[in-house]
Structures are given as C-alpha cells and as structure tokens.
Amino acid sequence: MIPGKELRVHPIRDGTVIDHINAGQAMNVLKILGITGSSSAVISVAMNVSSQDIKYKDIVKIEDRELEDKEVDKISLISPNATINIIRDFGVADKHRVELPEMVESMVKCSNPNCISNTNEPVTSKFEVKKDPIRLRCIYCEHVIEENIAEHLI
Amino acid sequence: MTNDRRHIVSMKDFTRDEIDFILERAVTLETLARSGRSDILTGKILALLFYEPSTRTRMSFETAMLRLGGSVLNLGSKEASSIVKGETLADTIRVISTYSDAIVLRHPSEGSARMAAEFASVPIINGGDGAGHHPTQTLLDLYTIKKESHLDNLDIAIVGDLKYGRTVHSLAYALSLYGANITFVSPHQLKMPEQIKGDLKAMGARVSETENLDEVLDSVDVLYITRIQKERFPDPTEYNKVVGAYKITGEHFDSVREDMIIMHPLPRVYEIDSSVDNSPHARYFEQSFYGVPIRMALLTIVLGVDV
Numbered sequence A: 001m002i003p004g005k006e007l008r009v010h011p012i013r014d015g016t017v018i019d020h021i022n023a024g025q026a027m028n029v030l031k032i033l034g035i036t037g038s039s040s041a042v043i044s045v046a047m048n049v050s051s052q053d054i055k056y057k058d059i060v061k062i063e064d065r066e067l068e069d070k071e072v073d074k075i076s077l078i079s080p081n082a083t084i085n086i087i088r089d090f091g092v093a094d095k096h097r098v099e100l101p102e103m104v105e106s107m108v109k110c111s112n113p114n115c116i117s118n119t120n121e122p123v124t125s126k127f128e129v130k131k132d133p134i135r136l137r138c139i140y141c142e143h144v145i146e147e148n149i150a151e152h153l154i
Numbered sequence B: 001m002t003n004d005r006r007h008i009v010s011m012k013d014f015t016r017d018e019i020d021f022i023l024e025r026a027v028t029l030e031t032l033a034r035s036g037r038s039d040i041l042t043g044k045i046l047a048l049l050f051y052e053p054s055t056r057t058r059m060s061f062e063t064a065m066l067r068l069g070g071s072v073l074n075l076g077s078k079e080a081s082s083i084v085k086g087e088t089l090a091d092t093i094r095v096i097s098t099y100s101d102a103i104v105l106r107h108p109s110e111g112s113a114r115m116a117a118e119f120a121s122v123p124i125i126n127g128g129d130g131a132g133h134h135p136t137q138t139l140l141d142l143y144t145i146k147k148e149s150h151l152d153n154l155d156i157a158i159v160g161d162l163k164y165g166r167t168v169h170s171l172a173y174a175l176s177l178y179g180a181n182i183t184f185v186s187p188h189q190l191k192m193p194e195q196i197k198g199d200l201k202a203m204g205a206r207v208s209e210t211e212n213l214d215e216v217l218d219s220v221d222v223l224y225i226t227r228i229q230k231e232r233f234p235d236p237t238e239y240n241k242v243v244g245a246y247k248i249t250g251e252h253f254d255s256v257r258e259d260m261i262i263m264h265p266l267p268r269v270y271e272i273d274s275s276v277d278n279s280p281h282a283r284y285f286e287q288s289f290y291g292v293p294i295r296m297a298l299l300t301i302v303l304g305v306d307v
C-alpha cells in the first residue's frame, strides 16, 4: 500500500488492521481483543474517520498479532461491515470481511436473568443470529438481544 | 408426517401442518378423553417432574396417560425439590430418563425445557418453563377455538396482560399461522411488545390494538381473557382501576356476535364475573377439559404410537 493515503498512524510491519468498524465501536473491539490499559501490545486506534463507504468509521491496528475466529465472530456482532486486513511486511497480505455466523456459542450472555443458561446447569449460552438489523435470539429462553450487543459479550 | 416429533418445547418449533396434525389427533381421542380407558399406551410410563405447583396441567396429563392405559410417576414439587437438592436439572433429567418413557417438566427457569431436551434420552414435554413457554396450553387453546368456533378467518380479541403474559405471545404466534385477525386489548402499561407485533405481522396475522374493550366486543368470534397480576402495578388504586375496566360481566353481551365465545386459561380471579358462567358464550370450563384430549394426542405422538 502507499503510505499516506489513509494512514493516520505510523505503518506497521506485521499485524492486523481492523477497518470499517462502526463509528463508536473501537473501544468495544479492544475489549473483545482483551486489550486493556495494562496490555503490552502496540495498538493504534482511529475514531470517527470519514470514509467513502461509511460516513464515519473507526479503525484498530494491532502489531504482531492475528485474530482468533472467535474474536472475529464477536467483532461481526457489533460491526458487521468490518474488514480484517492481515499486514505482512508493511503490505496488506490478506483481506476479508467479517461474516456474521448463524449461531454463536459461549460469546454472549443472555440478558434474561431467569434464563437456564444463567444458572449452574452444564450449558453454555447459544444464540441464533438474525441479520438487518442484527438480532440475537437465545435458543433456550428465546429472549432477543438487539441493542447494545457489546454489553452482553462474554 | 410428524409422528416422529420427539420433544414439545416451544410453539415456535411447529409448522401449521404439524399443529393441524395434533389437533386432528385430539379429535380422534376426544370421546376417550371424556370417559373410559384404552390400551393405546399400556406399558408406557410418564414421569411428571414438577418443580413448581400446578393443578390443571399436572392432573390433566395424569388423566390423559391413564385414559390411554399408561402409568404415571408423579414427582410433586416437594419431592422434586428434596430428591434433587443440589443436583443439576441436567443430571436429574438424565436419571429420570432411565425410569420413564417420557417426561413432562415444569420448571421455574425459562429455557429449562429446551435444555432438558438436550440431556434427555426420552421425549420432553414442556409443562411450563418460568415465564416462558407453555405449548400444551397454546395447543388446547387452539383446539378449543377449532371445536367451539373456527380457526380460519378468525376474529379474536386477546385481553389483559399482553406484555408479560408470554403464553399469550405463543398463542398469538400460533394464531398468526392461521392468518387470524387479532386485536390486543390491554391497559397501556401492559401492551404487547412492539417487536412481537412486528413478528406476528410478518407471519401473516392482521394485528391491531386498543385500550378499550367495548370497541371490539361486537366484532369478534373469540374473546380471550387473561389475568392481570397485581404485582405489575406499583400503585394499588391504578390496579383496581384497570381490573375494573377489563372485567367481563353479563352486561357486555347485548350486541355481540351470537356465536361469540369467551375463553380464559384459568384460574380466573376478578376478570370474569361468575354471572357469566351460565351464559351461552362461556367456554372456559370446556377449554380446560380440552387439555385432556390435547395432552393425549401429544403423548401418543411423542411416544410414536399410531391411533
């Protein structure tokens, strides 16, 4: 890539750029990646960047790290249009859009306090995913989560 | 079709064809449900696992099983809670599966029946999971409508607590499979959630709502009354006002459709005046009887027995 085009932070040699994050969700993406103030990872975050395709977007760049499938699935729940760019030797080696899974397991906590998945029973939470807008339906109690999904991520 | 359905967990699992199949099976069994005994399920054992008290559901399952010639293992709420103290429901279900051919479960947690179905080696029938589902109630409601009114081109008013009353949600869902014209009648505090209304419309129901019962009385085939719980109202005077406004009395029937029927899942408290009981419109006691043929039908279906 040609540095300077959209590069508001210094280029990274190897790592991951999560692009086209819904504006306002960058911090939640960091949370999904387990990045806190005390992490040693080198991270840069750009928020409310204007872009041709979305009005405003956030971008997260992480050095020396590629994402696990489960992290990508979680990102898809809060930012279904995000793209994952794998950076190798300063260039974009691979690019793909996140994909909403049809079902998510052990990723979201059911917001119904009386749901069997919130007890000591040997089950993990399972949700069916519906698109446009994203709605998660608990397969146990059928409770639907459609707002502030980030708050329910485990 | 559908003689292979194993578990009865939520109305959302059923297609209209499957519901029709169950209702037809209940028609076949209704005479037997009224009296006598057969050997259709001889040798089969039904476990009733009730973590919460219930009279109608538990007894009608018992009756259903006895009329079909089967036997019942009855674990009342007291035994259930003491026998299984500290044990997970998942373990209890695995154990009871080895003692019985099918299990009826009532449990206070929503989604418990779905989970039980994952662990059971025999069919699970949801007898009510918390504020969640109660599919056998919905099926007996549909059966009542089929027998005492008609499921096609139905005009129905559903009255009462439509916000928290989730059995009402499953009923509305099932009726939308029949393209019913549904009017929701409730105080504004207890309106049907927007999202559910959206789902119902998407499925083919015609949906409208009002706070005023008088507006719909004269144009419905079925008046389905539900209980309004005191706990929903922080202010008791507000509660009394609401209860008064939705109470059904004989005065309501001057210009209703001649064949209009009144249903209620029972127990009723203040919603229907006892003077209505002898009116030609009252059907709530028949409705409660219809729980027997419906549960007989479900038992034969989950146990894979032809009738």
Ligand SMILES: Nc1ncnc2c1ncn2[C@@H]1O[C@H](COP(=O)(O)OP(=O)(O)OP(=O)(O)O)[C@@H](O)[C@H]1O
Pocket: A001, A002, A006, A007, A010, A011, A012, A013, A017, A019, A059, A061, A083, A085, A087, A090, A091, A092, A095
């Ligand atoms: N070496 C690098 N260091 C840091 N960020 C980079 C690096 N290379 C690319 N990026 C960033 O990764 C993202 C994807 O880069 P790319 O060159 O594919 O941009 P693009 O053509 O705009 O892609 P898209 O069509 O996905 O928007 C951009 O946000 C870009 O700024």
Ligand SMILES: [Mg+2]
Pocket: A006, A051
């Ligand atoms: Mg771009």
Ligand SMILES: [Zn+2]
Pocket: A110, A111, A112, A115, A116, A117, A138, A139, A140, A141, A142, A143, B111
């Ligand atoms: Zn749930």
